[in-house]
Amino acid sequence: MLTIDELVEFCGATAVVVPDPGVEVTGCYTSDLLSDVMANAPEDCVLVTVQNHRNTVAVATLVGALVIMVCHDREIPEEMITAASNEGVAILKTPLNQYHTSARIYRAFGS
Amino acid sequence: MEERPFAEKVPRSADLNEQPLVILELIQRLKVRDVMTTELLVAARHTTLREVQDIMKQIKISGVPVAENGRLYGLISIDDIIRALEGGYIDEPCQKHMSTKLVVLEDDMPLSFAISYFDRYRYGRFPVLDRNQRLVGIICQRDINRTLLVELTHELRRMEELTGGSSAPQDDYAGLYFFREFPVSKFDFENAGKAATTIKQLLQERSFPARLIRRVAVAAYELEMNMCVHSLGGVLTCQVSNGEVEIVARDTGPGIADVEWACRDGSSTANDWIRSLGFGAGLGLPNVKRVADHFEIRSQEGEGTRVRAVLVLASENKPKEESQGSGGG
Amino acid sequence: MTFAEVVAAIGGKMVVLTETADRKVRHVVGSDLMSDVLLVDEDDMMLLTSLASDQVLRTAQIVGATGVVIVNDKPVPDSMADVARELGLSLATSNLSKYEGCVAVYKALNGITT
Numbered sequence: 001m002l003t004i005d006e007l008v009e010f011c012g013a014t015a016v017v018v019p020d021p022g023v024e025v026t027g028c029y030t031s032d033l034l035s036d037v038m039a040n041a042p043e044d045c046v047l048v049t050v051q052n053h054r055n056t057v058a059v060a061t062l063v064g065a066l067v068i069m070v071c072h073d074r075e076i077p078e079e080m081i082t083a084a085s086n087e088g089v090a091i092l093k094t095p096l097n098q099y100h101t102s103a104r105i106y107r108a109f110g111s
Numbered sequence: 112m113e114e115r116p117f118a119e120k121v122p123r124s125a126d127l128n129e130q131p132l133v134i135l136e137l138i139q140r141l142k143v144r145d146v147m148t149t150e151l152l153v154a155a156r157h158t159t160l161r162e163v164q165d166i167m168k169q170i171k172i173s174g175v176p177v178a179e180n181g182r183l184y185g186l187i188s189i190d191d192i193i194r195a196l197e198g199g200y201i202d203e204p205c206q207k208h209m210s211t212k213l214v215v216l217e218d219d220m221p222l223s224f225a226i227s228y229f230d231r232y233r234y235g236r237f238p239v240l241d242r243n244q245r246l247v248g249i250i251c252q253r254d255i256n257r258t259l260l261v262e263l264t265h266e267l268r269r270m271e272e273l274t275g276g277s278s279a280p281q282d283d284y285a286g287l288y289f290f291r292e293f294p295v296s297k298f299d300f301e302n303a304g305k306a307a308t309t310i311k312q313l314l315q316e317r318s319f320p321a322r323l324i325r326r327v328a329v330a331a332y333e334l335e336m337n338m339c340v341h342s343l344g345g346v347l348t349c350q351v352s353n354g355e356v357e358i359v360a361r362d363t364g365p366g367i368a369d370v371e372w373a374c375r376d377g378s379s380t381a382n383d384w385i386r387s388l389g390f391g392a393g394l395g396l397p398n399v400k401r402v403a404d405h406f407e408i409r410s411q412e413g414e415g416t417r418v419r420a421v422l423v424l425a426s427e428n429k430p431k432e433e434s435q436g437s438g439g440g
Numbered sequence: 441m442t443f444a445e446v447v448a449a450i451g452g453k454m455v456v457l458t459e460t461a462d463r464k465v466r467h468v469v470g471s472d473l474m475s476d477v478l479l480v481d482e483d484d485m486m487l488l489t490s491l492a493s494d495q496v497l498r499t500a501q502i503v504g505a506t507g508v509v510i511v512n513d514k515p516v517p518d519s520m521a522d523v524a525r526e527l528g529l530s531l532a533t534s535n536l537s538k539y540e541g542c543v544a545v546y547k548a549l550n551g552i553t554t
């Protein structure tokens with residue numbers, strides 16, 4: 001189980017939208033293909049992606065992902081922020097790439 | 112001694128047989144501007160067809176551009192004159208009867224381009240515009256024949272000198288030239304990317320610096336994919352000349368409504384289907400900008416898009432020059 | 441570690457083995473978006489991706505990758521293997537998800553055994 005604070009700390013991330021600071025993720029899924037996320041992402045996970053798009057929020061909601069971690073510090077468009085606040089999905093962003101972010105999250109789970 | 116890492120192999124006397132066809136090399140090296148006629152006789156829009164006919168007679172040409180202050184409005188051909196004589200409107204202004212659907216060439220296009228146009232369109236001549244779309248010349252097949260004859264004679268002399276074994280090979284990349292053109296079709300994901308791969312190979316064969324090759328390949332790939340994904344189809348060209356690599360993507364539409372927006376990181380109009388194929392992050396044009404020394408984009412909604420990226424060989428060479436002082440072979 | 445060694449260490453299956461597999465992996469990218477892959481400036485990277493398409497290979501080749509691993513146990517079409525051979529690029533598959541694949545590669549490269 002990882003809290004938002006732990007994700008932020010381990011990935012050197014910035015919190016962009018945090019509707020509920022109390023959520024805890026139990027897994028991680030790394031993907032930039034929304035169809036893949038839709039088909040394979042586990043519930044209650046953090047989704048690691050570079051897709052800074054409103055549709056990412058929609059897909060996260062559908063599969064029950066709680067946090068979207070956007071890599072490469074990509075700018076989060078206003079409409080994505082609005083969607084996330086409405087849907088209660090958290091958005092964090094990290095300067096790391098998907099590989100390093102995944103490795104950090106793995107280490108966070110182990111600690 | 113300074114090493115030039117990407118010199119085109121110049122044939123020595125022994126391997127003259129392996130030299131590429133001189134004529135092919137010539138039509139890629141020469142530009143339209145080297146061949147076109149710049150002494151222009153043009154008509155204005157209000158000039159009558161009869162006056163145009165006089166111009167034609169006088170200098171024995173069969174087509175006269177209609178232009179004012181460098182701006183091209185149309186073309187009057189001998190056919191237009193014949194029709195005017197038959198139809199009895201020879202005294203009307205050319206504005207009313209000129210052809211306005213014009214196929215034009217740009218002055219920095221390679222001659223090979225012009226030749227393929229003559230083949231494709233079967234017109235007798237093409238007006239030539241410069242980068243700023245101003246009329247700077249006109250080119251006909253006679254111009255091409257004349258220039259090629261002169262250049263071939265030069266080339267022959269140079270080859271004879273080489274065979275004589277006296278001149279040293281000039282291993283200067285500034286003199287290196289080549290040009291390639293690749294058609295790109297809409298949604299042809301099977302072939303898309305091949306142009307960029309081929310360009311990469313061509314540069315590798317010529318021993319360009321690895322960093323530069325990578326930057327060129329990235330720019331070419333992004334522009335190729337953009338034409339495949341977003342346009343109705345177009346042409347990707349790669350030209351190496353004067354120590355520069357120039358990648359140009361031209362397509363036939365639909366154009367970009369807001370170019371500035373499109374160049375921003377993350378801007379994309381790609382739909383979910385495109386995104387499921389791995390495109391549409393909105394990173395392509397920013398990528399091209401990042402790797403290019405010079406970046407230009409011209410587009411208008413309803414018309415085509417033209418993107419030009421130039422990468423300067425010298426910009427890759429700089430770290431090398433810095434390390435020159437440290438000596439060693 | 442070379443690409444071939446990494447693939448073995450994560451329990452992947454080599455589909456097309458070319459000489460790039462003998463190159464040392466110095467950088468890892470786990471992306472499914474081509475322009476994102478092209479952002480990579482480092483040489484000798486290996487790519488983990490959940491997308492099985494020719495474009496993945498062409499993109500990887502543009503940036504001089506050591507090899508590509510298709511994750512999620514995705515079947516590799518014959519045509520894709522042909523393109524890999526044509527480009528001289530090593531291609532492997534793995535039944536791990538991309539997250540698990542990244543973690544496995546990270547452990548392999550850092551000598552973590554648990």
Ligand SMILES: Nc1ncnc2c1ncn2[C@@H]1O[C@H](COP(=O)(O)OP(=O)(O)OP(=O)(O)O)[C@@H](O)[C@H]1O
Nearest residue numbers: 337341342373379380390391392393394395396475
């Ligand atoms: N040749 C073109 N014709 C029409 N529109 C274009 C063309 N090239 C780019 N665009 C427009 O500009 C936008 C941004 O292009 P860019 O290459 O930066 O991103 P993308 O192609 O959408 O995604 P990515 O390149 O990351 O796969 C495109 O979404 C498209 O709307």
Ligand SMILES: [Mg+2]
Nearest residue numbers: 333337395396
């Ligand atoms: Mg693009």
